[in-house]
Amino acid sequence: MKTISSNNISSYIIRSQEEEIKRVAMELHEGVGQTLYSIYTGLQFIETGVSEPQTKQYVKEMAELLEKTIQEIRLFSVELYPPALTTFGLLAAIKNYTQLYTSTFGIEVEVESIGSEVSIAEEKNITIFRVCQEAFANIAKYADTSKAKITFTWTTNQLAIMITDFGKGFNLYDNENSASGLAAMKERMGLAGGDCTITSSIGEGTTVHILLPI
Template identity: 65%
Template sequence: MDGLNSKQQISSYIIHSQEEEIKRIALELHEGVGQNLYSILTGLQFIESGSIEPDTKKFVRDMAQLIEKTIQEIRLLSVELHPPTLTTLGLLPAMKSYIKLYTSTFGILIDLEVTGEEKWISEKNSITVFRVCQEALTNIAKYADTSNVKIRFFWLEKELKITIEDFGKGFQPDAYEHLNPSSGLAAMQERMLLTGGQCVISSKIGEGTSIEISLPL
């Protein structure tokens, strides 16, 4: 038992350290790299507004548009790495924000249904649940071959339950994890176990995949 607790403590420490680094990188992308690119964009727009040759003007405009597109991509990446709403507003608003980003990126529609009254969750547990949901949705985009996903949040008195159903092509969980050790399924389950919760994954070929997440409150 002591060995198991020690292993869980080490895993928890590693995950926490990773999340802190991810948060730092997301902040640097948004406030560092993003702001620098915005300054370059402003300079290019100023040059474009001046009286320069048409060919040069077109070149500067094209460069400004490329910089603007890059700024948008960096902002999206920063939000995906660590959504600011997760810290300021909580799990559910962060999920809603990520769902919009997810749909615009992959074209997969997500039907989000919420039952019960949202309750307070520690930042650590909020991040864990968010990451598990994020990993589930990433796997759906990569492998499920579906255009619709159903996510249900059930806020109970002492537990949060979340179900994610993709209605896609499905797979054999045991065989898939064996052939794809980096698929993230085991990591999803381990993350939830560290919170005292669970992540149960079930799937049938041709019928889709269902993920059930539970977190004690």
């Protein structure tokens, strides 16, 4: 009788979840997002035809609120499953994600790539994206910073990624939430054959190091 390892079970569960997430993301982007955009353009049209100043201002504010909501849905859709990942690769997907991230949270993200990008299997691509996504989510929640940087270093047999937030930093041993988040990131990278570590210093910021043999 063939024994199924816990790693194989975990990988299967993650693959199944990603397929469902991909389906929901497409429905969200192509359905809800498109409908809201149609309403937004309709409000803009109404605004041009309204002459009463108070009503005109109200319609304008509603349009701006709807525009913000559309932006948040776009980011949420990309967070669920980035379409650029399949079409253009990991680097393009991260660039697209960080642009939406900046417009949503106001945190400027510098993206640097050293070396020539190497094609990576889709399953490993989504793993890396998820780990980077978790790192950026933590920056928005905890770092108290206005800037961050992600650096890709490509070689023929390895991809190294470094995400730095320049924020307030924290004590790794005193933060349970960070410890559990790191454990999930490490587990994902471990299932993909890679590694994830984190360093942080109070007042100097936090850095996430991701390593994946390719």
